[in-house]
Amino acid sequence: MSGDLVNNVNNVSLDENHVLKNRKDEDHVDPWNVVSSSDTGVDYDKLILRFGSSKIDDELLARFEKVIGQPVHHLLRRGFFFSHRDLHSILTRYEQGKPFYLYTGRGPSSSSMHVGHLIPFSLCKWLQDVFNCPLVIQLTDDEKTLWKDLTVEESYKMGLENAKDIIACGFDVNKTFIFSDFTYIGQRPEFYRNMIRIQKCVTFNQVKGIFGFDDSTVIGKIAFPAVQATPVLSTSFPDIFGVKKIPCLIPCAIDQDPYFRMTRDVCPRIGFDKPALLHCKFFPALQGAKTKMSASEANSTIYMSDTPKQLKNKINKHAFSGGQTTVEEHRKLGGNCDLDISYQYLRFFMEDDNELEEIKRKYSSGELLTGELKKILIDTLTPVLTRHQEIRAKITDEILQNFMTPRKLC
Numbered sequence: 001m002s003g004d005l006v007n008n009v010n011n012v013s014l015d016e017n018h019v020l021k022n023r024k025d026e027d028h029v030d031p032w033n034v035v036s037s038s039d040t041g042v043d044y045d046k047l048i049l050r051f052g053s054s055k056i057d058d059e060l061l062a063r064f065e066k067v068i069g070q071p072v073h074h075l076l077r078r079g080f081f082f083s084h085r086d087l088h089s090i091l092t093r094y095e096q097g098k099p100f101y102l103y104t105g106r107g108p109s110s111s112s113m114h115v116g117h118l119i120p121f122s123l124c125k126w127l128q129d130v131f132n133c134p135l136v137i138q139l140t141d142d143e144k145t146l147w148k149d150l151t152v153e154e155s156y157k158m159g160l161e162n163a164k165d166i167i168a169c170g171f172d173v174n175k176t177f178i179f180s181d182f183t184y185i186g187q188r189p190e191f192y193r194n195m196i197r198i199q200k201c202v203t204f205n206q207v208k209g210i211f212g213f214d215d216s217t218v219i220g221k222i223a224f225p226a227v228q229a230t231p232v233l234s235t236s237f238p239d240i241f242g243v244k245k246i247p248c249l250i251p252c253a254i255d256q257d258p259y260f261r262m263t264r265d266v267c268p269r270i271g272f273d274k275p276a277l278l279h280c281k282f283f284p285a286l287q288g289a290k291t292k293m294s295a296s297e298a299n300s301t302i303y304m305s306d307t308p309k310q311l312k313n314k315i316n317k318h319a320f321s322g323g324q325t326t327v328e329e330h331r332k333l334g335g336n337c338d339l340d341i342s343y344q345y346l347r348f349f350m351e352d353d354n355e356l357e358e359i360k361r362k363y364s365s366g367e368l369l370t371g372e373l374k375k376i377l378i379d380t381l382t383p384v385l386t387r388h389q390e391i392r393a394k395i396t397d398e399i400l401q402n403f404m405t406p407r408k409l410c
C-alpha cells in the first residue's frame, strides 16, 4: 500500500487493518464530521502529520508568486490554505506550459450554500483566472441521497440550486463544466467505465480503514468513494479532454482528503497521474471552532441566502464571543481573538491586513467591545451576501444549462 494510504509519519494511529484510529484527545476529521477537542479548533499541524500531507510554507508561497508573477490570494497568504499534496508538480507544469485542470465539488445537502463554502470556491475562481485552465465541478447529489434523509429528487434539485450559488462566484462559462452525478454518469459511458476501473482497485477493507465503514453500511456508501475519485481521470470528460490523460489540482477543505488519499493510491495503478491537492481549514460554526460550519445545521450556519436581518440576528445571537463577561472586565483584560468567532470570520472576509490587525489590537486590549466587533462583522458580511444574492438572481435556467452541458471548454 502506498504512502498516501498508510500514514508513514505517525502510524501509531493506524491499526493492523489500516484503520485510522482517533485517540480521545485528537480531533476528528472526515468528510461527514469535524469535531475538535479544543476551543480554538482543529490542530492543523497535527492533522498534516496524521494525513501525511505537506505544509504550505513561505518557500512554497514564494515559488507560487514567482511562477505566476503576482501576489497569491489572501486565503493562501493568511494560511487558510495550509496543506497540499504535489503542488510543486502543478507549478512546474505551469512553468513548462503543460496542461492541467482544476477539479472541485459540492454535496448538495441544503438548497443554499453557506459562507464557509465560499472559501474553496473563491480560491478556485482565483486559480482559474491565474492559470487560465478548465475547471470541473462535481455535484454529488448521489452522495447526499445516501448519507442524508433526502430522496433522489430532493438532492438532485438542491444540486441545481447550489450550482447557481457556485456560478454566482464568478466562474467563466467558457472554462467551467458543472455536472450532477445523477445526470452526467448516465450521459457519458467514459465516466462509468473509469468508475469501475477505480472500484476494481479498492477493497472493502481499505474503504473500511479510510472511511470507517462497517458491516452495516449500505452498499451505496461503500461504492461511493469511487464516484468522487472518477473526475480525477481526465478521460471521464471526453468532451473536454478527449482521450488525453491530464493531471488535476483539487482545492477543497481538508475533510475531503480521505477520498483523494484513496484516489492517489489507485491512479498510478491504472496509468494516471496522482491528483495534486490544496487543503483549506474549516470556517467554524457560529457557536465556536470546535465544529465546522455545516449546511445541515441551520443554527450554526450563515447561508448565502440569509437576509441582512437574519444575518444580523444570527451573529448577535449565536456568534461565540471571546470577550469578558462584563464591560469593566473586558476593558481591563481585553478579548481573546483566538476564540472569538466574529474575529475569526473577519480573518476570512476582511482583505485589508492593516485594518484587521488594528481590530485585533483594539479587541485584545479591551478598547473594542464584543457588540462593536459583531457590528464590524455584520457590516463586512452584509454586502458580500447582498452582492451574491443579486448576481444569483440573474442566473437563468439557460445560463445554468450552459454551465451544465457537456461540451468542449476553452
Ligand code: TYM
Binding pocket: 031, 103, 104, 105, 106, 107, 108, 116, 117, 119, 120, 138, 139, 140, 143, 228, 250, 251, 252, 253, 254, 255, 256, 280, 281, 282, 283, 284, 292, 293, 294
Ligand atoms: P461539501 O458540500 O461538504 O463542501 C463543498 C466544499 O466546501 C468545503 N467545506 C468547507 N470549507 C470551509 N469551511 C467549512 N465549514 C466547509 N464545509 C465544507 C468542502 O471541503 C468542499 O471543498 N463530497 C463533497 C463534494 C465533492 C468535492 C469534490 C469537494 C465532490 N467532489 C472534489 C471537493 C473536491 C462534499 O460533500 O462537499
